[in-house]
Amino acid sequence: MRVLIVSSTTQTSKTGVTAHYNRLLDQLEGRVESVQLITPADTPFLPKKIIGLLRKLAALFGQNGRVLWFELENFMSVWVSVRAKGADAFDLVHAQDATAGAGASLGLAKRVPVVMTCHFNDDPLTEYKLGFQLSDWTHKRLATWYRYVFNHNDSFITVSDYIKRTSAFLRPQGAVCEVIHNGVVFPTEQPRHESDDFIIISVGTLEERKNQRLLIEVADELRSRGLTRFRVWLLGEGPKRREWEQLVHEKNLQDYVHFLGFQTNVPDYLRKASLYVHTALNESWGYSITEAIASGTPVLALATGGIPEQFNRTGPGLLPVSITAAEMADVILNYQDARTRAVLAEEQLAFARNRFNLDVMIDKHLAFYTETIMGRQPLRNTLNPVVEL
Template sequence: MKVLHVLYSRIYTGAEKVAAQIIKAFEGRVDMAYCSLECEEVWDILDGMGIRHYGVEELTPATLGRVIREYRPDVIHAHDMRTSFVAALCCGRIPLISHIHNNAYDARGLSAKSVAYLLAGFRAKHIFWVSNSAYEGYVFHRLFAKKSSVLYNIIDAKRIFAMRDSDEHTYDFDMIYLGRLTYQKDPQRLMRLSAALKARKPDIKVAVVGAGELEGEAKALCEELGLQDNVHFLGFQSNPIKMVADSKAMILTSRWEGTPMCALEAMALGTPVVSTPSDGMKDLIENGVDGYLSDEDAVLAEDILKIVEDPDHRELLSENAAKKFARINDEQKYNDTILACYRQWGGTQ
């Protein structure tokens, strides 16, 4: 069996990590390939993982069609709504699996995106949703109830620990942000929160790992708030895992989420997560037990300071986070679910 994973991106973060992880999980059992927009940084990561990849300058029915004709997949696994729409236009008789990784704000009501995804939803043989909120958030979700299931993200824990151990550097950050700098992630709020923390702890050190269309705006606000000595913009990092492990806390300021891979990575490493209560995070974090959730910046700042300034409290949260991760991260069940879907629609070869 051959499966083509398709993504509409030039980055390597949440959905991209999920696709690569699935490919690696079935290495030697199912032939899989990765297709996305051209990006040398992503290709370097995939080459290091031994993953076959196809790049296109723009993802259109014509460009994806050429990849499909070359690779000849038995199943197309399209990640997120826009990709699923393009795949639906050119998949022909090839079974389409759609995988939705977040509760997209612009598909919760009548919009071009929600209407366009109707085509993908009708063409798809099955739809995986990363959380109940992602499924219920889509305005037309009831139309696809019989072909939908919730599949919470997991991570390859052994690989995460190996990535941590391969980095011999020591990092000294109080707080780390790991992700794209986009509207969804609200990096401006991250800057305002950092300013509130600096007012209480003048030497607070914050790592911002990632890039995106709001990077310039975030940096400008950082300078305006006088945070140049506190906030360190590190850009895209191919292996930020040791930074996460060495940080006292991870922060998420997202407007909406699915089940963030970075939060799972932090929990595996015992790094407490402090987050806005966005969608999948409410399923992942138990407030005050293994991390913190709040939609108030003052409360978020207070919670972060508890972690940063109280080693015993930090250790308790760390232990609880690691225990929860071990309980919820069922790699075998996840992989069995994916494989059963592939076999149902693509055959058993």
């Protein structure tokens, strides 16, 4: 099997999408005949120059122009790069977004089936609506665009049942959609390196949706209750870092809250932590939660999006989305005792080990690839109605 992975996100981007397809590249090597990656970074020189000039023209139309051009640019970049390879070079395309998938499909003259993984947190239209102040006209154009590109992807993978439900309106009628949960390596042993301090860790982009501000407020609450030997480690970069660093300074929490930036060796930090706390207000899955569980670190997380699918039915570790800083501090204080944390970690690990194992994830991908190649893809010309926002 010759697999081509395509994405609008380049390998230099520090995102979950990049981490996901890098894992696929690594794990598929040796298990398929060949696996290649194409992103906009692979665009040939002359088309890249032309696209760059058009990008400057699109910027004249402000944010609306930049957003619409961003989609079209990624489509054209993948289309021209894939077209140079030719359809005979591949048996299957695995797209990491709908735009790249459509570009690859058309670049290969619709001769190669395309599987697309849905990485968004609800659906791409909602993410644009929440992330940008765009005109109604632009939202309608985006709805039309996503109807078009989704219909040029043959079958779909979602990382959670939650995303399978929320993105259903964009998929072509009758399209095959498989839920394949993210997977990580679960070590046979769980070497822990906890310090004497009580360390609370959280991993993710520093942004409004990830909601790390709540942990800063929790730190303030813990200190006010007399707890002094604790630290909060925030791993990641993002648009809110400067604002939240200022908040830490204003609350005089510099000794307690530490911004550690983007780290490539996240499991090393997780094994040193006492407790992992995930504060995201919405999440398609929450890969760092899975990493924490695999590292033997007990997890507390808001019960939102696809996150509850990582916990058993009794939900030990799940917290209400409406939780306040004071209420979260109460919960965290219950886990000061190492034995209590160990019980939670063991229960979460027992549930996750065989469900969210990396080998299981890769095996399911390979099976789905084979099914798609064998003809499970739906008719391409079955269109969805235009979504009005």
